[in-house]
């Protein structure tokens with residue numbers, strides 16, 4: 001049995017234990033308490049003392065594209081989303097397996113070092129599955145599906161099904177489907193995916209309500225998307241705009257019946273918020289990526305107030321500077337009056353909920369998977385434990401996934 005101890009232990013957002021410790025047996029949490037209570041247990045093989053640090057449930061990053069990690073600082077900053085996508089497509093046009101693998105591996109390393117124990121990653125190529133599978137992270141890898149031409153819906157799903165049957169999942173690895181976004185997926189494809197995911201119990205996520213351009217494209221068929229889609233030869237001749245807002249549109253496709261993870265929801269109306277709430281879907285909020293694209297006033301507080309499960313994502317390094325969920329929490333706390341335990345809830349419990357992992361991870365509880373991180377606190381403590389945790393100088397120094405020490409600085 002391994003004991004991990006530190007000056008503080010926050011097993012869940014509403015509880016802090018001074019001189020806390022966690023006893024880990026195999027892949028699971030065996031006991032949680034003060035070090036005095038834990039050190040008398042039998043069969044202790046090793047004690048890891050993190051010192052002036054706080055042990056937290058492993059952080060959960062519910063939206064990222066690890067295959068884009070090596071595009072950090074290679075995309076010119078722009079608030080024009082279609083221009084950004086165009087640059088991105090160009091930058092990785094010549095990438096082959098080696099480039100993709102290196103980029104994903106770098107992303108895994110950075111995630112682990114920053115205290116992330118679970119990622120929800122979007123797989124644009126087959127490489128994401130194999131590289132992530134052999135990583136020690138807990139992961140839900142969503143196969144990205146793209147086809148705006150309604151005539152292609154059946155064939156695209158068939159091809160996807162075939163690809164998924166070759167992938168073997170395990171305790172740390174779950175598969176999902178990601179119909180990309182309403183400007184790249186036809187209504188027919190959303191419907192087909194919805195049926196398949198429902199029958200097979202496959203989790204679903206989709207990018208939605210990300211830009212004003214997307215809303216204009218769906219409601220009026222105009223804006224930046226038509227010309228962009230024509231430029232990349234992805235605009236079908238028979239495409240007709242539905243005349244609906246993004247969430248209304250998803251609702252009509254039936255995909256909301258799958259309780260999907262809704263990525264972004266940057267622009268949603270009160271009516272759409274109630275649709276999201278009654279669908280039981282979760283929302284992935286990516287604060288610094290949101291800021292990168294020049295958006296302001298994300299409705300996350302409204303979503304939380306409505307009782308919607310909102311978790312945190314970093315998005316990729318093509319629109320962010322780090323893959324650290326702790327950095328997302330610090331950014332939010334700097335720019336919004338948001339209680340630290342709400343931030344922690346979003347980064348842990350809500351993340352686990354969004355990925356259907358709430359009975360395994362997201363808190364430090366006896367019987368749960370031993371997914372932990374340890375954040376070193378600033379040398380000169382200012383304020384309470386939460387302000388120390390959210391201080392610019394705090395830093396993750398320890399990451400454990402299912403009892404496996406993946407990182408110890």
Ligand SMILES: [Zn+2]
Nearest residue numbers: 065207263315
């Ligand atoms: Zn994304």
